Amino acid sequence: MKKQLKHHLIAYLVLTMGLLTFALAYVSVWPDHKRMRLVALGLVAFYFFWGTVTHVKTKRITTRVVYEYATISLLAGLALTLVTL
Amino acid sequence: MKLYRQVSRTISHLFHPQRANNYRAKLLHPEMLLFLAMFIVMVGLGLVYFSPIFSQKMGAVLGYAADISQADVISQTNAQRMLLGLPPLKESRLLDQAAYLKAQDMFNKQYWAHVSPEGVEPWSFFKQVGYEYRYAGENLAKDFATTESMVLAWMKSPKHKENIINPHYTQIGVAVKNGVLNGVETTLVVQMFGSPRNGLPSLASGDETTQSNPAKLSNTTTEFYPAKAQVLSKTESLLPEPEFSPLILVKSLLLSIGVMLVAVLVYDLVMIRKKHALRVVGKNLAHLMFLVTVMFLIFFFKSGSIN
Numbered sequence: 001m002k003k004q005l006k007h008h009l010i011a012y013l014v015l016t017m018g019l020l021t022f023a024l025a026y027v028s029v030w031p032d033h034k035r036m037r038l039v040a041l042g043l044v045a046f047y048f049f050w051g052t053v054t055h056v057k058t059k060r061i062t063t064r065v066v067y068e069y070a071t072i073s074l075l076a077g078l079a080l081t082l083v084t085l
Numbered sequence: 086m087k088l089y090r091q092v093s094r095t096i097s098h099l100f101h102p103q104r105a106n107n108y109r110a111k112l113l114h115p116e117m118l119l120f121l122a123m124f125i126v127m128v129g130l131g132l133v134y135f136s137p138i139f140s141q142k143m144g145a146v147l148g149y150a151a152d153i154s155q156a157d158v159i160s161q162t163n164a165q166r167m168l169l170g171l172p173p174l175k176e177s178r179l180l181d182q183a184a185y186l187k188a189q190d191m192f193n194k195q196y197w198a199h200v201s202p203e204g205v206e207p208w209s210f211f212k213q214v215g216y217e218y219r220y221a222g223e224n225l226a227k228d229f230a231t232t233e234s235m236v237l238a239w240m241k242s243p244k245h246k247e248n249i250i251n252p253h254y255t256q257i258g259v260a261v262k263n264g265v266l267n268g269v270e271t272t273l274v275v276q277m278f279g280s281p282r283n284g285l286p287s288l289a290s291g292d293e294t295t296q297s298n299p300a301k302l303s304n305t306t307t308e309f310y311p312a313k314a315q316v317l318s319k320t321e322s323l324l325p326e327p328e329f330s331p332l333i334l335v336k337s338l339l340l341s342i343g344v345m346l347v348a349v350l351v352y353d354l355v356m357i358r359k360k361h362a363l364r365v366v367g368k369n370l371a372h373l374m375f376l377v378t379v380m381f382l383i384f385f386f387k388s389g390s391i392n
Contacts (some may be wrong), residue, residue: 008368020124023378027385029391032242032385048376051368054368064365066269068118069367071122072367072372074118074122075118078125078129079339080126082126082129083336083339
């Protein structure tokens with residue numbers, strides 16, 4: 001894990017900043033559920049693109065990797081939307 | 086014995102990275118994640134929309150418990166006004182009554198909006214109680230746990246805040262009412278703002294002047310999610326305390342799945358390091374960070390919404 005972090009420091013920094021930003025945005029727009037869903041969509045899209053771009057840069061991208069990020073993003077997006085119903 | 090072996094093989098296949106699942110727990114494969122997503126949607130929607138009906142038939146009570154009182158709402162509203170140097174609003178019994186009628190109407194006709202399904206607008210309740218206004222406004226709320234969180238939500242919303250700090254208003258009426266809305270026990274809070282048409286000084290509660298034609302109606306109303314309803318009518322029957330809310334059910338489901346996925350990811354990470362297996366898959370650490378963030382947001386999500 002430490003090795004992974006060291007090699008991909010910038011990528012993980014970007015991920016951390018992105019997650020923090022979207023998490024704060026999600027909390028700050030409460031209790032406007034419509035805006036919360038939009039922020040959730042943004043978070044999900046950010047994570048999917050982060051994953052894809054990171055793997056493209058490391059030349060370790062396959063269709064299954066893209067599907068994996070897509071399904072995890074979808075799962076998280078649905079979860080964050082479901083609580084706002 | 087055969088069954089035991091089959092079950093343990095299935096569990097191993099789902100959770101343990103091995104040759105059979107290409108050294109990646111089956112639960113982390115895109116197909117299983119998609120299945121989980123569909124499961125979450127079906128069960129989650131069922132919990133939100135069908136469990137209130139089911140629980141009512143079983144005699145259980147699904148709903149939101151709140152700790153909000155009429156006096157608290159008025160005092161905290163006035164506190165917000167005074168922070169901005171505005172005079173406090175005086176409680177009007179007529180506006181209290183109008184607010185109560187509005188809350189009653191929403192429960193009777195099962196709607197959650199400023200305008201009823203039949204097109205009855207908020208100011209018709211003003212007229213019903215004989216309050217002739219120069220300016221009028223309405224805020225609605227439901228599902229908030231405390232007065233503080235409700236007022237905070239109001240103040241965060243520009244339209245709702247506009248009603249609270251409107252310098253034209255001189256009087257306020259509030260109803261906090263318990264009831265069942267769309268199968269879930271809930272507390273509606275209706276806030277009515279007004280200033281008498283003829284411009285007479287604000288009257289103490291219990292004494293209203295109503296005259297002249299209605300003047301401007303200030304912009305819409307904000308809706309709040311209810312708090313603990315104060316029953317204004319003596320004929321109201323008491324509802325049992327809600328045992329749990331649909332939100333708690335949904336959160337429990339989502340957090341359980343989240344914990345399971347996090348555990349599987351950690352286990353997968355540890356096992357693959359031990360086996361020194363090479364594979365091209367998504368980054369477990371990134372998935373962990375993402376899922377933990379999402380779980381954190383779900384865990385701390387509070388009930389309450391504004392319309």
